Amino acid sequence: MNQAKSKLWTKDFIIVSSANFFLYLVFYLLLVTMAVYAVEEFNVSESQAGLVTGIFIIGTLIGRLFIGRMITSVGNKKMLYFGLIFFILTSLLYFINGGITFLLITRLLHGIALGMASTATGTIIAEVIPEERKGEGIGFYSMSITLATAIGPFIGLYMSQQTSYQAIFIFCLALGIISFIISIFAKIPVMEKPAKSDKPNKLKLSDFIEPKALPIAIVVLIISLGYSSVLSFINFYAIEIDLVDVASLFFVVYAVAILVSRPFTGRLMDMKGANSVMYPAFVLFTAGLLLLSTAENSIVLLLAGVLIGFGFGNMQSTTQAIAVKVTPPQRIGLATSTYYIALDAGLGFGPYVLGFIIPLTGYRNLYIIMGVVVLVTTILYYFMHGKKESSVTTIDSMASKAN
Known part of the structure; x- marks a missing residue:
């Protein structure tokens, strides 16, 4: 039994992880194609094209903000089915040409x-995984998103070169x-509903944001702004430098x-x-962006993808671990949400903001600017968390030697 x-x-x-993989496959597939689609179909500016990309992520943010509070009362099974049906119905809207x-x-x-x-798949998976294998299980589950970050952009860029956008929308709908x-075949545990309180439920900022995780979240906000320049505009940049065929492999090597x-x-x-991960990751992410700005051939472009993967890719997991580590156990859910x-x-907001800069700088200079921003964020990280981390590590090291 044990x-x-x-x-x-x-x-x-396996079912819940696979369902999550297909959702994020659509997300990343459309993320690299929608900006070009908006320009080609509606002749919009770079900033508007960036908004077409980023507003999806803003929607995801809205969904997570409010559904996180509702899921315990509604139930994770109902929320999953409702979310998936809504996902399918909104996928149908892409076939309607109603303007920008x-x-x-x-x-x-x-x-x-x-x-x-x-949000529902993340909650369900935490209940499906055995308690003694939580860390390992969530690590494997998160790989469903990591794989989608590679396969989604690869398929998206390939299909945009070989097929019509209608074919892309049909594939995403499928x-x-x-x-x-x-998901219908998964046995989803029934959540225990919280006890009802007689006190009025007043909304507070701390119901949505974990204050202790906020410092590292600010760092995450800035470095993800840097990565949004890659996600949203790598296709445009590849067209400009005549490396479209290789661009689809960028996210694979990443x-x-x-x-x-x-x-x-x-x-x-x-x-x-x-700190042992974050400081080298800042350097690698910066190097990747600067190298990307100089790309003239496929080797340099793909090498930039490797460096950005080593840099930003490991920053993602490390900063999430920091957010959880600095937070009391009873508020880990909120820390993750923050x-x-x-x-x-x-x-989400990055592509729209950067869209205003591109006409002034061009893509090469944009990546140089983003590289400098990431490097400067190293200083912000030091004051937000790194300094405290160094003190804790030193104390732990001294205690270990004493023992």
Whole structure:
């Protein structure tokens, strides 16, 4: 009986992780294609094209903000099904050519649907995983998103070169339907509803944001702004430097760099502290952006993808771990939510803000500017968390030597 309880790769674990993978596959597939689609179809500016990309993530942010509070009362099963059905219905809106405003509304609603569904899958997976294998299980579950970051942009860029946008929308609709169908076969645990209180439920900022996780969240906001310049504009940049065929591989090498390095960086953080990962990651992320700005051939472009994977890819997992580590156990859920709000805000608002800069700087100079911003953020990290981390690590080291 105990052996059965400790099993990780159960049918339910695989189904929920797969459903999450298909959702994020759509997310990243459209993330690299929608800006070009908006320019080609509606002849919009870079800033408007960036908004078409980023408003989806803003929708995801809205979905996570409010659904996180509702899921315990509504139930994770109902929330998952509602989110997936809403995801499918909003996918149908892409087939309606109603102008740029209608496309923006579609992207916002589609993002809200992903926020609902992904919040539900994240909650369900935490209940499906055995307690004694929580860390390992959540690590494997998060790989469903990491794989989507590689495969989604690869498929998106390939299909945008080889097929029509209508074919892309049909493919995304099919993925949403598959995600819903396989979810039906998962046995989803029923959540225990919280006890009703007689006191009026007044909303406070601390109901949505964890104050202790806020310092590292500010760092996440800025570095994700830097990464949004890659996610949203790499396709435009590749067209400009005539490397479109290779651009689809950029996110593949990015994800491979993450997959290869994360096991080592995770252990390094456990042994030496977060600074041992974060400071080198700042340097690598900066180097990747600066190298990207100089790309003239496929080797340089892909090498930039590797460096950005080593840098930003490991910053993502490390900053999330920091947010959880500095927070009391009873508020870890809010700490995780605070982290994702900052990440989504940077990735969501970034393309729109940077869209105003591109006409003035061009893509090469944009990546130079983003590289400098990331490097300067190292100083902000030091004061927000790194200084405190150094003190704790030193004390732990002295205690270890004393023992």
